[in-house]
Amino acid sequence: MIRLENVSKVYKGSVVALRDISTDIQKEEFVFLVGSSGSGKSTFIKMLLKEEEPSEGTIYVAGKDIGQLPRWRVPYLRRNIGCVFQDFKLLANKTVRENVAFALEVIGRPKNIISQRVPAIIELVGLTDKLNSMPHELSGGEQQRVCIARAMVNRPPILLADEPTGNLDPSTSADIMNLLERLNESGTTVLIATHDHAVVDRSRKRVIELDGGKLVRDQVRGVYGIG
Amino acid sequence: MALRVNYFVDETVSNLRRNVLLTLAAVSTVSISLLLLGVVMVGGEVLTKMVSSWEGKVELNVFLRDEATPEEVKALGSQANGMPEVEKVFFESKEQAFEEYKRMFKDSPAITENVDPNALPASYRIKLKDPNSAEAVASRLQGQPGVDEVQFGGEAMKRLLKFTGVVRTILVIAIILTLGAAILLIANTIRLGIYARRKEIGIMKLVGATNWFIRVPFIFEGTVQAALGALLASALIYAGKVFGLDRMQDAILFLPLTVSSGSIIRMFFTLLAIGIVIGVFGSSLALRRFLEV
Ligand SMILES: Nc1ncnc2c1ncn2[C@@H]1O[C@H](COP(=O)(O)OP(=O)(O)O)[C@@H](O)[C@H]1O
Ligand SMILES: [Mg+2]
Numbered sequence: 001m002i003r004l005e006n007v008s009k010v011y012k013g014s015v016v017a018l019r020d021i022s023t024d025i026q027k028e029e030f031v032f033l034v035g036s037s038g039s040g041k042s043t044f045i046k047m048l049l050k051e052e053e054p055s056e057g058t059i060y061v062a063g064k065d066i067g068q069l070p071r072w073r074v075p076y077l078r079r080n081i082g083c084v085f086q087d088f089k090l091l092a093n094k095t096v097r098e099n100v101a102f103a104l105e106v107i108g109r110p111k112n113i114i115s116q117r118v119p120a121i122i123e124l125v126g127l128t129d130k131l132n133s134m135p136h137e138l139s140g141g142e143q144q145r146v147c148i149a150r151a152m153v154n155r156p157p158i159l160l161a162d163e164p165t166g167n168l169d170p171s172t173s174a175d176i177m178n179l180l181e182r183l184n185e186s187g188t189t190v191l192i193a194t195h196d197h198a199v200v201d202r203s204r205k206r207v208i209e210l211d212g213g214k215l216v217r218d219q220v221r222g223v224y225g226i227g
Numbered sequence: 228m229a230l231r232v233n234y235f236v237d238e239t240v241s242n243l244r245r246n247v248l249l250t251l252a253a254v255s256t257v258s259i260s261l262l263l264l265g266v267v268m269v270g271g272e273v274l275t276k277m278v279s280s281w282e283g284k285v286e287l288n289v290f291l292r293d294e295a296t297p298e299e300v301k302a303l304g305s306q307a308n309g310m311p312e313v314e315k316v317f318f319e320s321k322e323q324a325f326e327e328y329k330r331m332f333k334d335s336p337a338i339t340e341n342v343d344p345n346a347l348p349a350s351y352r353i354k355l356k357d358p359n360s361a362e363a364v365a366s367r368l369q370g371q372p373g374v375d376e377v378q379f380g381g382e383a384m385k386r387l388l389k390f391t392g393v394v395r396t397i398l399v400i401a402i403i404l405t406l407g408a409a410i411l412l413i414a415n416t417i418r419l420g421i422y423a424r425r426k427e428i429g430i431m432k433l434v435g436a437t438n439w440f441i442r443v444p445f446i447f448e449g450t451v452q453a454a455l456g457a458l459l460a461s462a463l464i465y466a467g468k469v470f471g472l473d474r475m476q477d478a479i480l481f482l483p484l485t486v487s488s489g490s491i492i493r494m495f496f497t498l499l500a501i502g503i504v505i506g507v508f509g510s511s512l513a514l515r516r517f518l519e520v
Contacts, residue, residue, distance in 0.1 A: 093246065150434070
């Protein structure tokens with residue numbers, strides 16, 4: 001579903017964020033991408049969305065080389081990838097309901113589907129009482145949950161999450177992980193970038209570890225630290 | 228597609244409502260720019276009318292010899308009528324000339340009493356399509372059989388025409404300048420508005436929106452703002468006509484200082500079209516940079 005072949009990323013100013021990464025994530029897999037801050041996790045995710053281009057190497061999503069994708073096709077790639085951004089990226093002048101609905105409006109879903117699916121997914125992330133709040137009226141954890149709802153609402157085949165539990169307390173964080181695991185069980189390929197040890201250790205899923213931009217570990221039933 | 232139109236309209240309305248300050252700034256900039264342009268356009272129309280009415284008074288007088296034969300007179304009339312520069316030819320007989328003379332001096336019978344009705348010559352009065360051709364037409368008619376003298380305004384008229392020519396040139400320059408200023412001001416306001424929302428545009432793209440999906444509400448917004456601006460500008464100009472020009476017109480009767488409501492309506496549509504064109508092109512251009520995510 002996601003394949004990287006010898007991918008490197010050098011940012012302007014010669015910061016090497018990723019070095020010669022090759023890996024393969026199968027359809028319906030659940031994978032953690034771990035590593036300390038600055039190890040290149042966000043860069044990895046941004047390249048899958050074509051928010052950043054690799055400096056070298058090839059990235060395949062659903063069998064297609066996304067480096068060859070014409071500009072106008074990029075939105076269609078992104079519609080197949082739900083993404084929980086590290087900085088949330090909520091639309092500041094839209095309510096919670098409208099932010100989540102936006103992902104469906106973009107793909108032209110009819111109004112009745114939108115008005116039915118949006119409250120349901122918001123209930124799933126536990127924000128029903130904030131339906132009509134603006135993002136600036138929410139706590140970090142609440143904004144994160146809106147972002148998760150938006151990423152899931154159009155049932156994409158791939159879900160990427162960049163530190164999805166970064167702003168959540170342990171119990172909410174466990175709820176969110178359960179949600180993502182259920183999503184995975186229903187057939188979605190899930191990739192989670194995190195440095196949250198507890199979350200990784202509890203799930204016992206495949207772990208890919210980055211260190212200084214290099215892939216240093218790829219373990220089938222891993223924990224956060226080597227062990 | 229019907230669904231999309233629905234979304235675009237909702238989106239436009241809520242953006243206008245939620246960015247009230249930006250909307251107000253945009254509408255007032257548009258209306259001030261268009262007001263300037265509108266005032267120059269209306270002022271131009273008033274001046275053009277005034278200038279044309281002066282120019283319209285320019286006539287050639289071809290005085291005929293008393294001994295000219297009716298054939299000569301007729302031939303001269305048809306020659307003048309056949310000239311491409313000539314709009315209209317009036318014949319004034321000796322009797323009509325005398326009547327006119329009496330009418331002009333009706334308050335001073337002493338002057339008219341001593342004049343022989345036959346002393347005044349018959350003449351052709353010639354109205355020209357373009358008063359600038361007066362000299363050329365005059366020199367062609369001068370010396371034709373039966374012609375005694377051809378009179379046209381001469382120096383005074385040349386000066387008048389030079390003046391009206393300058394007025395027209397200044398008007399064209401003023402319209403170009405105000406139009407240019409309006410384009411710059413409106414385009415800049417649009418650019419600022421879009422700049423303020425560049426983050427939003429980037430997010431929409433990351434969630435999978437196509438460029439058109441993002442562009443259309445901006446273009447709708449620009450159109451609504453342009454329309455409101457044009458409406459406001461036209462309303463102010465209309466108020467200026469009713470409370471300013473029309474009252475002045477009552478005071479200064481001899482100057483044709485009128486603007487018809489029809490021409491204000493025409494101006495409204497012109498301003499509306501200009502505003503919308505700038506709005507659509509300006510927002511498309513300004514968006515281009517931020518859509519490359
Ligand atoms: N836009 C950028 N320009 C330059 N350097 C960047 C940029 N984004 C990230 N980096 C650098 O690349 C490295 C990896 O960053 P990132 O992928 O955000 O790591 P992580 O998400 O694991 O914390 C860091 O050294 C960071 O400073
Ligand atoms: Mg990161």
